[in-house]
Amino acid sequence: MSPTKSDHKTDQYRRKFLAQSAAVAGLSIAPGIVLNQVAHAKADSDKASDTNRWGMLIDTNKCSKGCTDCVTACQDENGWGTGETHSSKEQQAQWIRKVTITDKQTGHVQSLPLMCQHCETAPCVDVCPTGASMQRKDGIVQVDKHICIGCRYCMMACPYKARSFIHEKLELQKATAPRGIGTVESCNMCAHRVDKDQNPACVEACSKAEHGAMIFGDLKDANSAISIELKKHGGEQIRADLGLNTGVRYQGL
Amino acid sequence: MMSLRQFAKHLVVLVGLTALPMISNAGDLGPVPPKAKTKASEKTECVEPISEMRKNHMSFLKHKRDETMREGVRTKTHSLTECIDCHVTPKKNGEFARIGDSEHFCSSCHNYAAVNVDCFDCHSDLPEGASNKLHSLNKKNPHHKELAANGSLTKETLNVLTEGDNK
Numbered sequence: 405m406s407p408t409k410s411d412h413k414t415d416q417y418r419r420k421f422l423a424q425s426a427a428v429a430g431l432s433i434a435p436g437i438v439l440n441q442v443a444h445a446k447a448d449s450d451k452a453s454d455t456n457r458w459g460m461l462i463d464t465n466k467c468s469k470g471c472t473d474c475v476t477a478c479q480d481e482n483g484w485g486t487g488e489t490h491s492s493k494e495q496q497a498q499w500i501r502k503v504t505i506t507d508k509q510t511g512h513v514q515s516l517p518l519m520c521q522h523c524e525t526a527p528c529v530d531v532c533p534t535g536a537s538m539q540r541k542d543g544i545v546q547v548d549k550h551i552c553i554g555c556r557y558c559m560m561a562c563p564y565k566a567r568s569f570i571h572e573k574l575e576l577q578k579a580t581a582p583r584g585i586g587t588v589e590s591c592n593m594c595a596h597r598v599d600k601d602q603n604p605a606c607v608e609a610c611s612k613a614e615h616g617a618m619i620f621g622d623l624k625d626a627n628s629a630i631s632i633e634l635k636k637h638g639g640e641q642i643r644a645d646l647g648l649n650t651g652v653r654y655q656g657l
Numbered sequence: 658m659m660s661l662r663q664f665a666k667h668l669v670v671l672v673g674l675t676a677l678p679m680i681s682n683a684g685d686l687g688p689v690p691p692k693a694k695t696k697a698s699e700k701t702e703c704v705e706p707i708s709e710m711r712k713n714h715m716s717f718l719k720h721k722r723d724e725t726m727r728e729g730v731r732t733k734t735h736s737l738t739e740c741i742d743c744h745v746t747p748k749k750n751g752e753f754a755r756i757g758d759s760e761h762f763c764s765s766c767h768n769y770a771a772v773n774v775d776c777f778d779c780h781s782d783l784p785e786g787a788s789n790k791l792h793s794l795n796k797k798n799p800h801h802k803e804l805a806a807n808g809s810l811t812k813e814t815l816n817v818l819t820e821g822d823n824k
Contacts, residue, residue: 452729540729548726549779577781579738584779599731 446601457524457543458593459623459651460607461630461639462516466617469515474618475500477609478519481594482581490572497568497583499591500606514656517606517618520545520566520591521642522651528558528567537588543623543651546592554586563643566590593620593651623651688769690762691754694743704734714740718776737776742784756782 479485484497500519506512522545528537529545536552539545547558547567559567567590574584580596583589594604602608603620610618621630633639639653693703703710705717721735733739744762747753754760756777759768763782767774 446729448731448733450730451724538727540727542729546726550722550726573778575781576783577779579741579781579785582779582781587779595729596731599729 446599448599452540452542452544452595452599454541455624457623457651458598459522459543459621459630459653460593460604461619461621461633461653461655463617463619463655464514464516465656466615467515467517468613468615468617469504469513471515471613471615472502473609473613473615474517474606475502477605478591481578481597481605482583483576483578484568484583484589487574487576488570488572495569495571497570497589499566499568499589516654516657518564518566518642519606519652520562520593521564521648522591522593524649524651526648527561527563531557531561533557540595542598544593544595544598545590545651546595547588547590549582549584549587549589552587554588556588558588562590563646563648688759688766690765691744691746691748691760693762694746704739737780738785741780741782745782745784745787747787753783753787 478500482499484499488496500517502515503518504513504515506514522543524543526537526539526545529539531537533555534551534553536548536550537545537558538548554569556569559565559569567588569588570583570585572585577583594602594606597604603611607618607620610616619630619633621628623631623634625631626635634653637655639655640657641648641650641653642657705713710717717735718737718740722737724730725736740762745753746762748760754764756774757764757768759765761782763774763776
């Protein structure tokens with residue numbers, strides 16, 4: 405395996421060089437025109453890097469009240485929502501859900517998708533006794549089911565109730581989203597799609613439905629659409645008081 | 658007194674009789690894993706030499722799983738999905754063997770060696786897309802019926818499921 409390792413290194417250098425030249429080219433296409441984002445094109449052999457921090461910005465004013473397209477898209481992408489025939493509704497997996505909140509004083513009703521908030525200092529990662537609940541270098545929080553023992557401490561620790569436990573034997577899982585009995589699972593921001601430079605399934609569905617309430621992007625890249633929007637209009641964290649520095653931010657709360 | 662010729666004749670019969678059970682059991686001497694799909698041929702071997710794979714496939718898989726899961730490396734070599742896609746092939750009757758069935762690539766050896774694998778508690782034991790085929794074959798399985806009743810199956814799958822129902 406050593407030759408592949410060294411190839412890998414060389415490739416990395418090459419890619420870095422290409423990326424840098426691409427960045428220069430991207431910035432100087434024409435005077436006055438600055439590209440928001442140069443496609444960074446992560447190669448399959450590249451590791452998730454701490455030069456990125458993936459995040460999401462959700463505009464609750466754009467989020468349509470009856471619409472559950474993001475939930476359905478997540479189910480289709482990751483294969484949850486069916487197959488748990490012996491579990492009660494409370495037990496069944498839920499990676500993302502639509503929440504409706506009403507302001508009692510004004511009667512203002514808001515609708516928003518709620519999922520793992522991909523905290524920087526994630527309580528689920530903190531409490532995990534095996535290291536299964538983990539954060540990738542690019543900020544994505546997920547469960548390594550290979551070493552998850554199903555103790556569910558993380559479910560207790562999560563302030564957003566974002567995690568589910570699988571109570572029964574599953575089969576015919578998606579190749580990109582293995583899930584099974586005795587392990588905890590949650591939104592992983594579609595890590596398999598992110599690694600291919602695609603948007604998470606929910607974000608894609610939201611823009612497909614022409615709501616455009618969800619933006620996905622790199623919080624560390626000042627020129628990404630999400631960073632520009634956050635700089636311009638700001639974004640709130642749910643339970644900001646906990647100081648978790650979530651990767652998922654909301655507008656209009 | 659037996660002539661030399663007679664003795665030789667007896668010897669042949671004796672050797673033949675002793676060898677018979679061995680020959681007839683020859684198929685049981687080891688597992689017979691099904692052949693891989695087109696990607697591997699006489700010229701193209703598996704991702705590693707076969708002897709290496711037989712001995713160390715678990716280490717390759719474990720190394721790869723950590724790289725992919727924890728670090729986001731998405732190369733295909735040594736990925737379980739790729740193994741399944743290439744090695745889990747339909748049986749002669751077109752049906753896919755499931756894990757535990759000795760005709761399933763993994764189980765063919767693992768059953769023989771009595772080594773449990775828990776990969777398939779979470780990972781699918783079939784290539785993606787093969788599940789349609791499976792649904793059509795397991796029409797009477799209440800689990801699949803329920804899936805269909807939930808309206809969560811794609812149109813294509815439903816077509817496969819209901820094909821022949823009106824005949």
